Amino acid sequence: MTRIKVLQVGFLAVISLSATSCARQPSEQQLQQTRHELSRIRPLGSPVSIPRTHEILEAQRNAQAYLFKAQNPAERTIAKEVLDRFGRQLEVQSQVSATESYIINGKPARPGQFPYQAALVFTGYENAFDGQYCSGTLIEPQWVLTAGHCVTKTMSPGDIQILVNVLKLSTGTRRLDLAKVCRHPQYKITGPHAENDIALIKLATPVAGVSTIKIPNANIEPMMFQFTRNATISGWGDTGSGNHAGSDDLLFGTVRVIDNRLCTKSYPHGQIVDGMVCATDQFTNTCRGDSGGPMIMRTADGIEYVEGVTSWGDKNCALGNPSVYTRISVYAPWIQTNLTSTPDCETQTAE
Numbered sequence: 001m002t003r004i005k006v007l008q009v010g011f012l013a014v015i016s017l018s019a020t021s022c023a024r025q026p027s028e029q030q031l032q033q034t035r036h037e038l039s040r041i042r043p044l045g046s047p048v049s050i051p052r053t054h055e056i057l058e059a060q061r062n063a064q065a066y067l068f069k070a071q072n073p074a075e076r077t078i079a080k081e082v083l084d085r086f087g088r089q090l091e092v093q094s095q096v097s098a099t100e101s102y103i104i105n106g107k108p109a110r111p112g113q114f115p116y117q118a119a120l121v122f123t124g125y126e127n128a129f130d131g132q133y134c135s136g137t138l139i140e141p142q143w144v145l146t147a148g149h150c151v152t153k154t155m156s157p158g159d160i161q162i163l164v165n166v167l168k169l170s171t172g173t174r175r176l177d178l179a180k181v182c183r184h185p186q187y188k189i190t191g192p193h194a195e196n197d198i199a200l201i202k203l204a205t206p207v208a209g210v211s212t213i214k215i216p217n218a219n220i221e222p223m224m225f226q227f228t229r230n231a232t233i234s235g236w237g238d239t240g241s242g243n244h245a246g247s248d249d250l251l252f253g254t255v256r257v258i259d260n261r262l263c264t265k266s267y268p269h270g271q272i273v274d275g276m277v278c279a280t281d282q283f284t285n286t287c288r289g290d291s292g293g294p295m296i297m298r299t300a301d302g303i304e305y306v307e308g309v310t311s312w313g314d315k316n317c318a319l320g321n322p323s324v325y326t327r328i329s330v331y332a333p334w335i336q337t338n339l340t341s342t343p344d345c346e347t348q349t350a351e
Helices: 002-024 028-039 051-069 073-099 220-227 260-266 328-340
Strands: 117-122 132-140 143-146 160-164 178-183 188-190 193-195 199-203 230-235 251-258 276-280 294-298 304-313 323-327
Touching: 028 051, 028 073, 051 073, 073 117, 073 132, 117 143, 132 160, 132 304, 143 304, 143 328, 160 178, 193 304, 199 328, 220 294, 220 304, 230 304, 251 260, 251 294, 260 276, 276 304, 304 328, 323 328
Parallel strands: none
Antiparallel strands: 117 132, 117 160, 132 143, 143 199, 178 199, 188 193, 230 251, 230 294, 251 276, 276 323, 294 304, 304 323
């Protein structure tokens, strides 16, 4: 008789636990709210050496703590997804932290001056100014050109978002989602810098009403050089060496493109290759680059082209040493292949 009572008590306990679990089943709205809260990356209150890295790490710790406490499978799944995203964002940040970006002595851009300029923003930041880490260029309504070191092989489209046609980042409200990230298949780190430092981002939907910019081929580039050696650089990066301050306003400046043979005198042998182009100015520079941002040149008829994508440079900024850009004319065939046919991207495997 005693054994029967024990079994009855155990059976009732199971029913009670089952009922409690059912009662705890969160609604879809609650799960979406959980995802939103766990994904938020909050800016730090005081400056540190690499603030964005610390901010993502703090958000990652919060998500990890939530995962340990979560009892519902759906909540645990969301926490794991968010943790994976933070891990990939930190991987990207580690690539760009060595080439922190800034335009020195830049001027504020005018409305409509650079509509094709794109900002790459980490998903999770409520203010785009806080989350912007690289730049890009809208070359087709659904395609953004950027530097290879601004993305990774393992990047998921949900890790970042894009803003275009915005001058002040903090006022940018319309963020564009991604469909695909495609880094050049021969992207590689050789010494302190990357070669084939170029990538394409496909947007989830085409952008309407925003001007794009052309890419030059091997025939167009000499025509630009015959007309002028001046080029325009633009971006939201830091405004001084090591200050990590960034600029809320889109800034631009003018630099002069130099021959690669002259550029090699500023850097160790072998660092400047055919897929690169150099530019410099005594007072205005991107230095280590507003990574992924455009260097624009024009032909005699006034047509603008993306001559370069900001890649890397000397750590001593605006002191005469040239900045180095990915030479787009070399990669024009690869770009066109990805825009019109089967993508030729880096294999999506772990680093």
